[in-house]
Amino acid sequence: MSAPLLKVSDLHVSFATEEGTVKAVDGVSFELRQGEILSVVGESGCGKSVTALTVMGLSRGPNATIEGEVNLDGKDLVTLPEDELRKVRAERIAMIFQDPMTALNPVYKVGDQIVEQILAHEDVSKQEARARAVEALRAVGIPNPDRRYDHYPHEFSGGMRQRAMIALALVLEPEVLIADEPTTALDVTIQAQILRLLEQLNRERGLAVILITHDLGVVAEVADRTLVMYAGRVVEEGSLDDIFYDPQHPYTWGLLGSLTRIDQPRPRRLPSIPGAPPSLISPPRGCHFRPRCPHEFAKCSDTPRLEARLPQSPEHLDRCWLDPDEKRARRVVEGGIGLVAGAE
Amino acid sequence: MARFAVRRLANMIFVLFAISVITFLIFNVIPSGDPALRIAGRQSNEVTRAQVREDFGFNDPVYVQYLRMMEQTISGDLISYSNRVNVREELVRGIPATASLVIGAAMIWLFFGVLFGVLSALYAGRAPDRLLTVLAMVGISLPVFWVGALLLYYLTFKVTLFPAGGYVPLTEDPASWFSHLILPWFALSLVFIGFYSRLLRSNMLDVMNEDYVRTARAKGLSERRVLVRHVMRNALIPIATLFGLDFALAFGSGAILTESVFGLQGVGQYVADSVGNLDLPPIMGTTLYAAFFVVFFSAIVDIVYARLDPRVRLNP
Numbered sequence: 001m002s003a004p005l006l007k008v009s010d011l012h013v014s015f016a017t018e019e020g021t022v023k024a025v026d027g028v029s030f031e032l033r034q035g036e037i038l039s040v041v042g043e044s045g046c047g048k049s050v051t052a053l054t055v056m057g058l059s060r061g062p063n064a065t066i067e068g069e070v071n072l073d074g075k076d077l078v079t080l081p082e083d084e085l086r087k088v089r090a091e092r093i094a095m096i097f098q099d100p101m102t103a104l105n106p107v108y109k110v111g112d113q114i115v116e117q118i119l120a121h122e123d124v125s126k127q128e129a130r131a132r133a134v135e136a137l138r139a140v141g142i143p144n145p146d147r148r149y150d151h152y153p154h155e156f157s158g159g160m161r162q163r164a165m166i167a168l169a170l171v172l173e174p175e176v177l178i179a180d181e182p183t184t185a186l187d188v189t190i191q192a193q194i195l196r197l198l199e200q201l202n203r204e205r206g207l208a209v210i211l212i213t214h215d216l217g218v219v220a221e222v223a224d225r226t227l228v229m230y231a232g233r234v235v236e237e238g239s240l241d242d243i244f245y246d247p248q249h250p251y252t253w254g255l256l257g258s259l260t261r262i263d264q265p266r267p268r269r270l271p272s273i274p275g276a277p278p279s280l281i282s283p284p285r286g287c288h289f290r291p292r293c294p295h296e297f298a299k300c301s302d303t304p305r306l307e308a309r310l311p312q313s314p315e316h317l318d319r320c321w322l323d324p325d326e327k328r329a330r331r332v333v334e335g336g337i338g339l340v341a342g343a344e
Numbered sequence: 345m346a347r348f349a350v351r352r353l354a355n356m357i358f359v360l361f362a363i364s365v366i367t368f369l370i371f372n373v374i375p376s377g378d379p380a381l382r383i384a385g386r387q388s389n390e391v392t393r394a395q396v397r398e399d400f401g402f403n404d405p406v407y408v409q410y411l412r413m414m415e416q417t418i419s420g421d422l423i424s425y426s427n428r429v430n431v432r433e434e435l436v437r438g439i440p441a442t443a444s445l446v447i448g449a450a451m452i453w454l455f456f457g458v459l460f461g462v463l464s465a466l467y468a469g470r471a472p473d474r475l476l477t478v479l480a481m482v483g484i485s486l487p488v489f490w491v492g493a494l495l496l497y498y499l500t501f502k503v504t505l506f507p508a509g510g511y512v513p514l515t516e517d518p519a520s521w522f523s524h525l526i527l528p529w530f531a532l533s534l535v536f537i538g539f540y541s542r543l544l545r546s547n548m549l550d551v552m553n554e555d556y557v558r559t560a561r562a563k564g565l566s567e568r569r570v571l572v573r574h575v576m577r578n579a580l581i582p583i584a585t586l587f588g589l590d591f592a593l594a595f596g597s598g599a600i601l602t603e604s605v606f607g608l609q610g611v612g613q614y615v616a617d618s619v620g621n622l623d624l625p626p627i628m629g630t631t632l633y634a635a636f637f638v639v640f641f642s643a644i645v646d647i648v649y650a651r652l653d654p655r656v657r658l659n660p
Contacts, residue, residue: 089564102555
């Protein structure tokens, strides 16, 4: 087991709004190891994007309060001064975003936007920067990179734009890539291509990836480990096998249960988790999933810690008070895993 | 580009034709527009006026009169009904004053409009923004003739800081040209500074929330570079459009109120006098002159816009 590259400890991020303080991230801790793909799943508003932006120092602002630590080689990115943080961005941690249609500046050539980044970090000639930008475009599978350099973002298709974003992110060879829903805005065939590309870059360059998604299908494709987030907290963390075959948290069951399966008869209705995520201004006391959980009991009004609850798998963590054996019995729904207790 | 130019030229001719017809027809239906009265004078008797009508062809069918007027307009022989002065010469005489006023004011309003807009956006919600917002609202709300009158009263009459109105040609005495124009420049640019700073402020705040600005920060660019190259570059595009049209309008028809208050004897004042006299030939001349500038500058604006925003193609 290699030492962690990036260690996030007890991160709290809240934003002051007109309605009150939104606790977007509420005590998130995780480690990113060298060369792994860590996926973060959860529904919209669960804090996964804010966590990622905070790692980049991009959630700072007059209305934001950030506590906790994001440790990269002994440097705390939460408190790092802006000018030092600027060096970390793109050189060590890069980020790509959900919508490649709007993530590139429409008024500049795609290649020039890559060159701008190179020149902001390294003292090289324009010609050399251009050559490297072309090389970066080639490396992510953009045909005719020399010609494409001079095109504007609107002349690229969605998939090509996301490739260009990846080229931009990787041109300075960072160790970490944060991909925030990189395939959500793309159609399925392009999604698969982009995921293949991320996998390939991970394998060939040892690039560590934090892959944020709400799509468990994407997780199953590429992730080594997974964090499941709900209402600002990590509710379960484990390997791909842990999460898909032995999920411990009822919210994870619900997510898995709402997947349609090709090897099962088609359900009459697509299953979903009843209710809606809680307000992050005044979240419920104790377990945040409690109001939607059919397995709630008295103990749930105390917040369960994220910890290993299965003696045989110390890396599989969850935040649920239920006894593991009890969980295994309760999560079975019609031969699969689901939230609602089936035939009792 | 060539197709664009041809298309725009055809468009311009059509617009000018339509405007001339409308101007002519409006003048023919309004009451007390009788040109014979202008020519013969108020004390004239009916016989003289009938004679004038006959001599000047006011009894001809309307379209014949229209064609005759257009012919005179194009050849530059348009003569005022009320004072028998050549319209083109009058117009040309007014251009230096109007150009001095409008070009100077435009530079001022563009500079301060952008400056205040950027400051407002950078300090959004805080004290400097609130102060600039109030100032902008005051600037927009104050009528130019009122501001002009106050300036004249306090700064030329009470305290003789500036000359009291009038225009001195630049070629004659540059220092005097300048001192005569300071107050008019200020009065004219006030409203525009207010509008431009408000518009730029909201544009900047919109652009700051764009994904590509987040990308620019994620690239590790300096905050200054993010602001100038990514935020302002995009937020200024609508300002460029607006500026082209405002400038064209002010240049073409003159800043009527400002010129009148400060007695600049420019195109705008000529427009005001002609309309006051219900004098068709100069109204026709100045209207077409203004329309020409607006159409011409909107073509320029389109070309500039396509340069500023690569997503825009010049539609021929």
